[in-house]
Amino acid sequence: MSLEAAEKSWQAPKASDYDVWRVREDFPILKQRIYGNPLVFLDTAASAQKPQAVIDAVRRCYETEYANIHRGVYYLSERATEAFEAARRKVQALLNAREAREIVFVRGATEAINLVAHSYGRTFLNAGDEILISHIEHHSNIVPWQILCQEKGLKLRVAPVDDSAELVLDEYARMLNDRTKFVAITHISNAVGTITPIKEIIRLAHQRGIPVLVDGCQAVPHMRVDVQDLDCDFYVFSGHKLYGPSGIGALYGKAEHLEAMPPYQGGGEMILSVTFEKTEYNVIPFKFEAGTPHIAGAIGLGAAVDYVNDVGIERIAAHESALLAYATERISEFKGLRVIGTAKEKASILSFVLEGVHPHDVGTVLDRDGIAVRAGHHCAQPVMERFGVPATVRASLAMFNTVEDVDALIASIRKARELFG
Amino acid sequence: MDDLRELYQEMILDHSKRPRNFGPLPGAEREAKGNNPLCGDRVTVFLAMENGVVKDVRFVGAGCAISMASASMMTEMVKGKTAEEARTLFARFHHLVTEEDGGEALGGPDLDKLEVFAGVRQFPIRVKCATLPWHTLAAALERRIEEVTTE
Numbered sequence: 001m002s003l004e005a006a007e008k009s010w011q012a013p014k015a016s017d018y019d020v021w022r023v024r025e026d027f028p029i030l031k032q033r034i035y036g037n038p039l040v041f042l043d044t045a046a047s048a049q050k051p052q053a054v055i056d057a058v059r060r061c062y063e064t065e066y067a068n069i070h071r072g073v074y075y076l077s078e079r080a081t082e083a084f085e086a087a088r089r090k091v092q093a094l095l096n097a098r099e100a101r102e103i104v105f106v107r108g109a110t111e112a113i114n115l116v117a118h119s120y121g122r123t124f125l126n127a128g129d130e131i132l133i134s135h136i137e138h139h140s141n142i143v144p145w146q147i148l149c150q151e152k153g154l155k156l157r158v159a160p161v162d163d164s165a166e167l168v169l170d171e172y173a174r175m176l177n178d179r180t181k182f183v184a185i186t187h188i189s190n191a192v193g194t195i196t197p198i199k200e201i202i203r204l205a206h207q208r209g210i211p212v213l214v215d216g217c218q219a220v221p222h223m224r225v226d227v228q229d230l231d232c233d234f235y236v237f238s239g240h241k242l243y244g245p246s247g248i249g250a251l252y253g254k255a256e257h258l259e260a261m262p263p264y265q266g267g268g269e270m271i272l273s274v275t276f277e278k279t280e281y282n283v284i285p286f287k288f289e290a291g292t293p294h295i296a297g298a299i300g301l302g303a304a305v306d307y308v309n310d311v312g313i314e315r316i317a318a319h320e321s322a323l324l325a326y327a328t329e330r331i332s333e334f335k336g337l338r339v340i341g342t343a344k345e346k347a348s349i350l351s352f353v354l355e356g357v358h359p360h361d362v363g364t365v366l367d368r369d370g371i372a373v374r375a376g377h378h379c380a381q382p383v384m385e386r387f388g389v390p391a392t393v394r395a396s397l398a399m400f401n402t403v404e405d406v407d408a409l410i411a412s413i414r415k416a417r418e419l420f421g
Numbered sequence: 422m423d424d425l426r427e428l429y430q431e432m433i434l435d436h437s438k439r440p441r442n443f444g445p446l447p448g449a450e451r452e453a454k455g456n457n458p459l460c461g462d463r464v465t466v467f468l469a470m471e472n473g474v475v476k477d478v479r480f481v482g483a484g485c486a487i488s489m490a491s492a493s494m495m496t497e498m499v500k501g502k503t504a505e506e507a508r509t510l511f512a513r514f515h516h517l518v519t520e521e522d523g524g525e526a527l528g529g530p531d532l533d534k535l536e537v538f539a540g541v542r543q544f545p546i547r548v549k550c551a552t553l554p555w556h557t558l559a560a561a562l563e564r565r566i567e568e569v570t571t572e
Contacts, residue, residue, distance in 0.1 A: 035424070356438075358485035360462075361429075364544060368425055377461060390461035390483060415422070419429060420486065421438075 018319045024400045026051040037370030040405045045190050045396035046374050048243045057303035061296040087302030091250045094305050096226040104251040104285040105293050109217045110140040112236035112251035117144035119261040127153035129181040134159045136189040139379040141215045165192040165341040173204050183212040187219035191380035192341025193349030217241050222347045223317050227252050244304035248297030258284040265290040316399045320348050323397050327406045340387050351392040357420045359391040365416040427540035437486035442496035446479040455557030455569040462488040466557045475499050485550050492554035504562050506530050511555045518551050
């Protein structure tokens with residue numbers, strides 16, 4: 001079937017009552033034109049655009065209820081503290097954590113993972129112990145463990161993926177042994193979109209009493225996450241990928257772990273009392289929140305959680321899933337185009353290479369058409385190497401993307417193919 | 422599309438698909454590796470010098486069309502030039518892709534066919550792709566052994 005015929009016969013699926021055009025109105029940046037073309041934003045996996053509600057919440061904070069939190073005895077401080085702690089409870093509810101004190105505000109997932117590596121890893125792991133990660137991790141879920149391994153004489157092991165970028169569960173299970181003392185795995189891969197069998201991964205680890213940290217950066221914006229149902233020990237995500245401000249994120253940790261862990265950073269807020277003889281640390285989660293946090297950021301994140309809940313995460317997921325299927329189908333009609341990441345269960349992400357055309361060149365052609373994609377290794381160099389490519393072009397879908405966005409992407413890829421032959 | 426054709430001129434596309442002087446250089450006494458971590462361009466430049474003149478120069482690598490074409494044309498242009506002339510040519514090339522003119526004020530050899538890279542200045546993000554091979558060449562001329570990076 002020719003590409004033209006396929007285009008005519010394809011019935012773009014519509015998630016039943018999802019009004020994407022109404023959603024788009026909430027995102028002011030989408031009105032922009034890039035080099036005379038409408039902005040087609042397909043790089044949410046790197047960072048999401050913000051709805052007006054989040055922008056307003058941050059502005060309202062600075063305009064009407066900003067002050068330092070937890071310490072003041074005056075009205076504004078009380079308001080700011082209440083807004084900040086309300087945001088913590090919103091994140092708790094988002095993840096279905098049992099208690100709000102199990103939510104630590106951090107700068108983002110990278111900081112969260114470093115916190116666990118330092119605070120849990122340094123304390124409870126010993127020379128000869130093994131940490132198990134997967135072959136499709138983001139650098140932020142690799143390097144902190146490498147640093148820890150180097151420092152403490154631990155061994156880093158990597159559970160493999162097959163050619164479709166699915167985790168080989170049998171191999172993972174086989175690699176869990178008596179020396180494995182920690183597992184850190186992504187929920188959804190940012191480079192190839194694989195949804196890992198995370199519940200089973202956790203269950204197998206727990207059979208041997210091994211704690212598990214889950215990188216949920218790509219999962220939280222695209223699916224419902226229930227940390228109690230998963231029974232994970234730690235779960236991390238970044239606010240800026242969930243349509244919230246940058247510079248804020250959350251670490252969920254089971255209360256018993258957080259209580260047993262020593263502090264990560266020292267300073268104000270994380271103490272109960274300070275003398276030069278002895279300092280008493282604060283209770284959780286404050287023990288891990290040294291210094292003045294990104295107050296407006298947390299409030300903005302709370303607004304982002306509210307916004308996503310209003311639209312409905314399941315409806316967002318259904319919309320994105322239909323769009324991903326459409327995009328995958330259309331892109332498969334290009335000769336000499338290889339999709340990297342063909343797991344049976346994927347979310348939001350379409351990574352590909354165009355034969356004979358470097359991703360950076362594809363990205364430039366797309367850019368001139370107003371299309372924002374990412375071209376590179378996506379902070380996942382091991383994945384690139386696994387599939388024998390220096391880089392890929394990655395299009396990622398969000399709640400505000402449309403069939404028209406996908407059509408524009410396809411047309412622009414065709415242009416790149418024509419230009420480079 | 423006009424904008425893109427300014428950047429991806431025929432000569433650039435040709436050199437990227439069929440790079441000249443591509444391959445190792447047996448007997449090269451100077452070599453440097455370059456890498457653009459942003460997009461994964463990698464290039465290694467091999468040099469054979471005689472009396473301060475570039476007797477032979479070749480490169481290997483993989484990367485975007487701009488970086489490979491730049492490397493290819495660079496090798497054609499610096500062969501037979503002195504080290505000093507090669508450095509001046511680099512300065513002029515850098516000027517070409519970042520400023521409004523071809524750096525004639527800098528003197529030295531003519532840019533010749535390198536003029537086709539003038540379009541890069543409309544695409545600032547790609548400047549590092551174009552200059553990577555030249556940075557690597559400069560390192561090779563100085564026999565620097567640590568890897569060059571455009572960061």
